Amino acid sequence: MASDPTQLTIQFQPEQRVDVIDVNQHVEQEAEGFLRNHEQALYCSYHTTAGYLEETICNRLDQCQDQVHEFLDPFRELFPYGADYQHDQLHLRKELSPKQRRTEPRNADSHLTFIGSGLENCVTYPSTPARPVFFIDLDGINKDNQDRRERRTTVIGYDNERIVDQTELEVPVSDHSIDSVSLRDPRLGIFKTLHERLAARGITTGRVHLELVPEEKHVGLTVNEYETLLMKHDLVEVLQDPLQFMARKGRNMLRDPGAIPDKAKNYAKYDLVRLVNKVVDTLGLSESLIERIIDKCLAVPAERFLRMKRSVSLLVTEDEANGEGTIEQGRYQSPILVQWRPSESQTRRVRATFTRFE
Numbered sequence: 001m002a003s004d005p006t007q008l009t010i011q012f013q014p015e016q017r018v019d020v021i022d023v024n025q026h027v028e029q030e031a032e033g034f035l036r037n038h039e040q041a042l043y044c045s046y047h048t049t050a051g052y053l054e055e056t057i058c059n060r061l062d063q064c065q066d067q068v069h070e071f072l073d074p075f076r077e078l079f080p081y082g083a084d085y086q087h088d089q090l091h092l093r094k095e096l097s098p099k100q101r102r103t104e105p106r107n108a109d110s111h112l113t114f115i116g117s118g119l120e121n122c123v124t125y126p127s128t129p130a131r132p133v134f135f136i137d138l139d140g141i142n143k144d145n146q147d148r149r150e151r152r153t154t155v156i157g158y159d160n161e162r163i164v165d166q167t168e169l170e171v172p173v174s175d176h177s178i179d180s181v182s183l184r185d186p187r188l189g190i191f192k193t194l195h196e197r198l199a200a201r202g203i204t205t206g207r208v209h210l211e212l213v214p215e216e217k218h219v220g221l222t223v224n225e226y227e228t229l230l231m232k233h234d235l236v237e238v239l240q241d242p243l244q245f246m247a248r249k250g251r252n253m254l255r256d257p258g259a260i261p262d263k264a265k266n267y268a269k270y271d272l273v274r275l276v277n278k279v280v281d282t283l284g285l286s287e288s289l290i291e292r293i294i295d296k297c298l299a300v301p302a303e304r305f306l307r308m309k310r311s312v313s314l315l316v317t318e319d320e321a322n323g324e325g326t327i328e329q330g331r332y333q334s335p336i337l338v339q340w341r342p343s344e345s346q347t348r349r350v351r352a353t354f355t356r357f358e
Helices: 023-030 055-060 065-078 098-103 108-117 190-201 228-240 242-249 261-283 287-299 301-305
Strands: 006-012 019-022 040-045 122-126 134-137 151-158 161-172 179-182 206-212 219-224 311-318 325-327 334-339 347-357
Touching: 006 023, 019 023, 019 065, 023 151, 040 311, 055 122, 065 108, 065 134, 108 219, 108 228, 122 311, 134 151, 151 311, 161 190, 161 206, 179 228, 190 325, 190 347, 206 219, 219 311, 228 242, 228 334, 334 347
Parallel strands: none
Antiparallel strands: 006 151, 019 134, 040 122, 040 151, 161 347, 179 334, 206 311, 206 347, 219 334, 311 325
């Protein structure tokens, strides 16, 4: 017999900067039997440098922490800690106070790894206590002061998910080849529209699923921090030319610091092939698929090597103040649309699907 959805929010601290934590162990310690009462569970992270892998990828990794680390390794090589990211030039961060600049982590590598590896803020898994669900933290310890972070995740147990409403959103983009847009920007009115539809349909526990329509190409979605230097400089560098980015940022990519650009690019191509091989080997894919992926990477690196998503999910819970459904977001989280080729219409179409957990 189906039961009403239940909700649990847990807090924990990572043990190391890059940590893979089985959330289900914490759930069982916090509320034994919680997962046994439902068919499905949604896991929501409130952080921009820590999230989850989708279930299909975790299955390919044999639900093993060591293999998750192996999966992340190529992306951590692509985005090494301590490189000269604009985001980490704290004196340029005008939104930070002098006090904040003294404690703000230099973690552009973690943000870019989150986006590039396709980590998600919300995922769903079968509600099985014995099966691990990994919370992947890419910046669990601030390397500047060694402070361990406080992390928070919400788990919603439910039995059924029913589609209640759908609508199509138009997102304006610039005429630049590479552009990023925060869908949380109040000037767009997107979140206002989403909340109005949630209220009209009486959805208090569920999710909003945002997905690019099939016709949209050379564009992706993620949930991360919309910080100007990160989005308009560091991410742009990656999307413009990942090979040159690797040559400039990677500590071990170039043995000859004075290499001319063509030589640098050749080194980077070699390293990209090696990194792609690492990823596909970890996932257990076929050699023919490896060859196709490498060919595509060298032809269009940005869209083939980076695992940019075409959809994101946003958790909806009840607002205690007014009893209406509200989209759960961490302080710095925002759904972000990223394009790496221009749109002739200077708009992108996103389908919003509203579901209720039952």
